[in-house]
Amino acid sequence: MSMRHTLSALVENKSGVLARISTLFAARGYNIDSLTVGETDDPSVSRMTIAVRGDAKILEQIEKQLNKLVDVIKVFEYSETKHIERDMALIKVKASKSNRAEILQIADIFRADVIDVSHENLMIEITGDEDKIQALIEMLTPFGIKEMVRTGIVAMARG
Amino acid sequence: MxxxxxxxxxxxxxxxxxxxxxxxxxxxxxxxxxxxxxxxxxxxxxxxxxxxxxxxxxxxxxxxxxxxxxxxxxxxxxxxxxxxxxxxxxxxxxxxxxxxxxxxxxxxxxxxxxxxxxxxxxxxxxxxxxxxxxxxxxxxxxxxxxxxxxxxxxxxxxxxxxxxxxxxxEFIWKDKVEIRSYKPTFKGHSFQIKKLADAINSAERPVLYAGGGVITSNASQELLELAEKANIPVTTTLLAMGAFPPGNELNLGMLGMHGMYWANHAMQNADLIIAVGSRFDDRCTGKLSGFAPKAKIIAHIDIDPTSISKNVNVHIPVVGDAKSILSELVGHVNKKKHPDWLKQIDHWRKEMPYGYKDDAKLRPQFVIEKINELTGGDAIVTTEVGQHQMWAAQIYRPLKPRYFISSGGLGTMGYGFPAAIGAKFGNPKKLVIDISGDGSFQMNVQELATAVLNKVNVVVCILNNAHLGMVRQWQQMFFKNRYSAVALHTQTGNAGCEPVPDFVKLAQAYGAEGFRVCKKDQVAATLEKAFKVKDKPVIIDFVVEQEENVLPMVPAGAALHEIITGLA
The missing domain is CATH 3.40.50.970 (Thiamin diphosphate (ThDP)-binding fold, Pyr/PP domains)
Structure with a gap:
């Protein structure tokens, strides 16, 4: 069954590593839902969090293929582990005088922050897991989403 | 400093x-x-x-x-x-x-x-x-x-x-390389090795399917010990030619698309397949859904974890170096005989023996047979890619590992001649032969200059059929004889036309030795003459039957046992 999985890879923090990973995914026909990269507590190591879709067999291949890359230090997959996932989105939504209060109320329920306001628009910042962000997007769609940007998932094991 | x-x-x-x-x-x-x-x-x-x-x-x-x-x-x-x-x-x-x-x-x-x-x-x-x-x-x-x-x-x-x-x-050279993100597994997991030994001990119809990894890890001796102790027949991939002794009764030869009839049938009927340094490439497995239907257990020894369960689901994976794993494995397997199984394989061998039409015409297989006879397999043979490559794999019996060198995975035409030059530099005293085709040879023909100037004595045997033969064969078999862009001598591919180029003159132009052979009775004598040439490359232009096909053949998309033998 094709499911979404979150993989985390600790990689050498040097140029070309991201290209190696994206080349691998492209060459093997794996689909990336999202990919985030950033430095870890050790500046020589970056952590990539990759959300992919595929069945168990594909996931196993992806893990092994990632491990095979010389610049990849360690790979783990989170589905068997208790972990926290976070994604952040900035959503610019149409808001007039008449419905601004309603949008603010929705944002409030989701504990989202309003970070910019103009005569026609509101910009909302939301952090949370995939479900929460998706739910807010659904609520805001009827008002008219003008623009949206998302960071992609980052994840960390609990404990 | x-x-x-x-x-x-x-x-x-x-x-x-x-x-x-x-x-x-x-x-x-x-x-x-x-x-x-x-x-x-x-x-x-x-x-x-x-x-x-x-x-x-x-x-x-x-x-x-x-x-x-x-x-x-x-x-x-x-x-x-x-x-x-x-x-x-x-x-x-x-x-x-x-x-x-x-x-x-x-x-x-x-x-x-x-x-x-x-x-x-x-x-x-x-x-x-x-x-x-x-x-x-x-x-x-x-x-x-x-x-x-x-x-x-x-x-x-x-x-x-x-x-x-x-x-x-400053030039600083360290004693040891340390790469924190690169630690290949070398030693196989003991538990997995014992599990595999148990499977071997209880198997009735086992087959060893050996690949290039056996040659890479210099594991031929260990493979032989295992095969003989547990009485397991061995089939090899193109890249593993020479990994198992040619005269051994357990040697089934090559499997796959142009593999031996009995080797493919052994794979399809085995209850245990032990892959060693091979990767279940589509040219070896045929249609995956029809591959090895009777195998209860498929085991895979490989140093690359990504090779395991990539194409074929593997029950017993053992990750590590083939030589190290096989030598440990041999200690755990019982001495055994499989007379019924070997008899069955022998039956397939006799049912559809390998052969070709041996008539008055100069057929490409005959040339390779003579090369094999005259060298006794004691020469390094490289190949290009195409029909001649498959015939070479079917007929040449390399005595030792590293005596058969061919581009297997990528299938690079033009590989064999420069590879032969490289092999000769590495083995100056060894006879090195490039079994070539007229199409492939022209893809890196310029290296004749390199060979001549460095006095590299390799013997290039061009099986000249005036075509891109393998493509012609597929067009004949699967595209209703519509020969599209495969004739090398003329646009229409008429037999009897002037060959382009004249490989003998080409050899001479570069300062190499060139011979042409059109008749069967000239083959052995010309080869012998060529093998005696010192200090320069030799080209022999064997003008062979143009429409000879490589058989047996498992068509693309068919299962291994659905093999076209051609010969009754």
């Missing part, structure tokens, strides 16, 4: 790695390195095309087990290496390739002869490096040789900008 330039560090590092020969072509952005080569004790072979250099390094590596080295300039020099690197990558051959690059301050500016070499070669190398600081050069070279030759071997490329070649620093 003595300072050395990047170019000098290049030479010093190669000396530390015991490199005795490198192949390549100079150019603008690698001039400092060539200046250092001028004084260096390491032999440099100037080729006529960078692809030739990469294949020579590859042939050298396959025939000796050492790392092959090639050198090219930036831009077109580097892009010309790509086919050679891809060939080595697909077949897991250790090569370290060096390329010049434009000066670091020009990178990304579309400078003259600039190419994104690390970007272009990323998918066809095991790893690659762009060295931007001369201080990193020695360590990078050391890492490259380690990565190329360890784990599942493969080509590694180092791109060196010209200013880095000129800059100077």
């Amino acid at each position: 003595t300072q050395k330039t990047g170019a000098e560090i290049f030479i010093e590092s190669l000396k530390k790695e015991n490199v005795e020969i490198m192949f390549g072509i100079p150019g603008g952005q690698i001039l400092p390195i060539f200046d250092a080569i001028y004084d260096s004790p390491i032999k440099f072979i100037l080729t006529r095309h960078e692809q030739g250099a990469a294949h020579m390094a590859d042939g050298y590596a396959r025939s000796t087990g050492k790392v092959g080295v090639c050198v090219a300039t930036s831009g077109p020099g580097a892009t010309n290496l790509v086919t050679g690197l891809a060939t080595a990558y697909m077949d897991s051959i250790p090569i370290v390739a060096f390329t010049g690059q434009v000066s670091t301050n020009l990178i990304g500016n579309d400078a003259f002869q600039e190419a994104d070499t690390t970007g272009i070669t990323r998918p066809v190398t095991k790893h690659n490096f762009l060295v931007k600081n001369v201080k990193d050069l020695a360590e990078t070279i050391q890492k490259a040789f380690y990565i190329a030759s360890s784990g599942r071997p493969g080509p590694v490329l180092i791109d060196i900008p010209s200013d880095v070649q000129r800059a100077a620093t």
